[in-house]
Amino acid sequence: xxxxxxxxxxxxxxxxxxxxxxxxxxxxxxxxxxxxxxxxxxxxxxxxxxxxxxxxxxxxxxxxxxxxxxxxxxxxxxxxxxxxxxxxxxxxxxxxxxxxxxxxxxxxxxxxxxxxxxxxxxxxxxxxxxxxxxxxxxxxxxxxxxxxxxxxxxxxxxxxxxxxxxxxxxxxxxxx
Amino acid sequence: xxxxxxxxxxxxxxxxxxxxxxxxxxxxxxxxxxxxxxxxxxxxxxxxxxxxxxxxxxxxxxxxxxxxxxxxxxxxxxxxxxxxxxxxxxxxxxxxxxxxxxxxxxxxxxxxxxxxxxxxxxxxxxxxxxxxxxxxxxxxxxxxxxxxxxxxxxxxxxxxxxxxxxxxxxxxxxxxxxxxxxxxxxxxxxxxxxxxxxxxxxxxxxxxxxxxxxxxxxxxxxxxxxxxxxxxxxxxxxxxxxxxxxxxxxxxxxxxxxxxxxxxxxxxxxxxxxxxxxxxxxxxxxxxxxxxxxxxxxxxxxxxxxxxxxxxxxxxxxxxxxxxxxxxxxxxxxxxxxxxxxxx
Amino acid sequence: xxxxxxxxxxxxxxxxxxxxxxxxxxxxxxxxxxxxxxxxxxxxxxxxxxxxxxxxxxxxxxxxxxxxxxxxxxxxxxxxxxxxxxxxxxxxxxxxxxxxxxxxxxxxxxxxxxxxxxxxxxxxxxxxxxxxx
Numbered sequence: 001x002x003x004x005x006x007x008x009x010x011x012x013x014x015x016x017x018x019x020x021x022x023x024x025x026x027x028x029x030x031x032x033x034x035x036x037x038x039x040x041x042x043x044x045x046x047x048x049x050x051x052x053x054x055x056x057x058x059x060x061x062x063x064x065x066x067x068x069x070x071x072x073x074x075x076x077x078x079x080x081x082x083x084x085x086x087x088x089x090x091x092x093x094x095x096x097x098x099x100x101x102x103x104x105x106x107x108x109x110x111x112x113x114x115x116x117x118x119x120x121x122x123x124x125x126x127x128x129x130x131x132x133x134x135x136x137x138x139x140x141x142x143x144x145x146x147x148x149x150x151x152x153x154x155x156x157x158x159x160x161x162x163x164x165x166x167x168x169x170x171x172x173x174x175x176x
Numbered sequence: 177x178x179x180x181x182x183x184x185x186x187x188x189x190x191x192x193x194x195x196x197x198x199x200x201x202x203x204x205x206x207x208x209x210x211x212x213x214x215x216x217x218x219x220x221x222x223x224x225x226x227x228x229x230x231x232x233x234x235x236x237x238x239x240x241x242x243x244x245x246x247x248x249x250x251x252x253x254x255x256x257x258x259x260x261x262x263x264x265x266x267x268x269x270x271x272x273x274x275x276x277x278x279x280x281x282x283x284x285x286x287x288x289x290x291x292x293x294x295x296x297x298x299x300x301x302x303x304x305x306x307x308x309x310x311x312x313x314x315x316x317x318x319x320x321x322x323x324x325x326x327x328x329x330x331x332x333x334x335x336x337x338x339x340x341x342x343x344x345x346x347x348x349x350x351x352x353x354x355x356x357x358x359x360x361x362x363x364x365x366x367x368x369x370x371x372x373x374x375x376x377x378x379x380x381x382x383x384x385x386x387x388x389x390x391x392x393x394x395x396x397x398x399x400x401x402x403x404x405x406x407x408x409x410x411x412x413x414x415x416x417x418x419x420x421x422x423x424x425x426x427x428x429x430x431x432x433x434x435x436x437x438x439x440x441x442x443x444x445x446x447x448x449x450x451x452x453x454x455x456x457x458x459x460x461x462x463x464x465x466x467x468x469x470x471x472x473x474x475x476x477x478x479x480x481x482x483x484x485x486x487x488x489x490x491x492x493x494x495x496x497x498x499x500x501x502x503x504x505x506x507x508x509x510x511x512x513x514x515x516x517x518x519x520x
Numbered sequence: 521x522x523x524x525x526x527x528x529x530x531x532x533x534x535x536x537x538x539x540x541x542x543x544x545x546x547x548x549x550x551x552x553x554x555x556x557x558x559x560x561x562x563x564x565x566x567x568x569x570x571x572x573x574x575x576x577x578x579x580x581x582x583x584x585x586x587x588x589x590x591x592x593x594x595x596x597x598x599x600x601x602x603x604x605x606x607x608x609x610x611x612x613x614x615x616x617x618x619x620x621x622x623x624x625x626x627x628x629x630x631x632x633x634x635x636x637x638x639x640x641x642x643x644x645x646x647x648x649x650x651x652x653x
Binding site (some may be wrong): 203215217369371374375376378382384386388389390391392393399400402405413414415419420508 | 573646647650652
Binding site (some may be wrong): 106108126136139141 | 529530531532533536537539542543544545547548551612615618619620628629630632633635637
């Protein structure tokens, strides 16, 4: 039992580190869309892996920790608020879809849904900060960008998950 | 299947809130009442309904208060001057009561019983003329707000002397403005800008949350040209000026704001005075009274009154603004004829 | 739950993508045709910072470029004849810079960290809302 718990913790930490790494790397990837807070969402690959193999608490832990670490690196309170709320909600929605609706959605679809939630929440909060209703202006391009990035990340996520399953890396976690 | 709806529902819900908050197109309605143009700019869901109700109310009050057309309460009161109490609409009683208060605090500079003098000069009509001293003196005795008596409990009022005439001209628009504000409030309107022939009622802020920008007419230029802008929220702005209604004779210009004490157009050192206050009813009467008082007395009067601010434009083209309004006033005179005196 | 080896999109995916794209399309068309945009007449750029209007620039009469500076993030906005844009900003996202030139009424660019917004407003927005006379 203890062995499994330790393993779990170790996995969590590894995933968190990877998530932070991915988040950092993607800051070097500029997207052509001028939407506030729009990112590639590489860290969601990790989130997807966590959702498939771990439980909800772990997923939340990874997402929250990653956001806080990134905010610390980027030194922005605004960034923290935006990414934390968006990340948390999007991870929750993805978890929900995966556990309850996997038959209807593939991981790609779930990732798209997660991307939409994430980006929409960010723009809403940006609206509140600005004091102006900018959501309406950005919605069309935001939705399309989310579909594209979500699909891309979901695709990679799916590949990653398949590989991990094939190699039985997280076998112990899956069964606990 | 029902789980697919989840993300869709979220987006739709967000969309709906985004859409309903996008109420940034105003309803702009213009109408004609009380002898002048009524221009309403209303934002919100019930804007059309509110605009209709406001115009209806103004037309109703016009019929009630007019002395230039038959019917209504004021005509009834005037016809029965010297003949005791007449029963009137409670709104009329309330209006007269408020107007009398203004007379008291302005020491008679504003006096609604100045009607007989106004009718004598007939300024604003084609029959405008300069009456003789005799004619004026005969009627001066009839100008006295203290001769107006109100019995609130029974909704009656009386004018003591025969021949006395109440003219709510310098007051009705203010009262109508107040009534319009109430209608907006009742319909949940939180952003509107109503203009009743130059009397502005600013409700809330503009939709972009900034205060309303109200221009102050340049007293010596065509209508539409202003010498400054005052930024207000939830305030009424009214101006009395010597340019509003006047006629020229023998090279002299006679304006329409009568001095109740002399029976002639007030010899004021002001071209115009603008009053800014929370109550629309206040602004109209105060602006007339302050104009009659002139710059020095007018300034003291406003200071004493305490519940209003003012912008004075003197006959030597200088602009003075009361302390409380200085921060909200922007001097902007394209004609470059006026000087804004900030200290003093 | 084992992840099945499949490359086809599931039912839910297709519906999701489809409806999102249609939604985006509808909003886009709505914005383009129903949100009134006056392209003729006065083009006035309104710059807002910290929730307040700090500057109004009439873009029609501008013969020489005007630079508007904001302390936060060393933001510089350049206003030229008929167009305006964020020229420089030290903010972390640079979304404002990426928005490029604003040329039509209704065009907007925002910088969230500095709470700055530049929008071109149409004829409606004269300097005064009403006149007291």
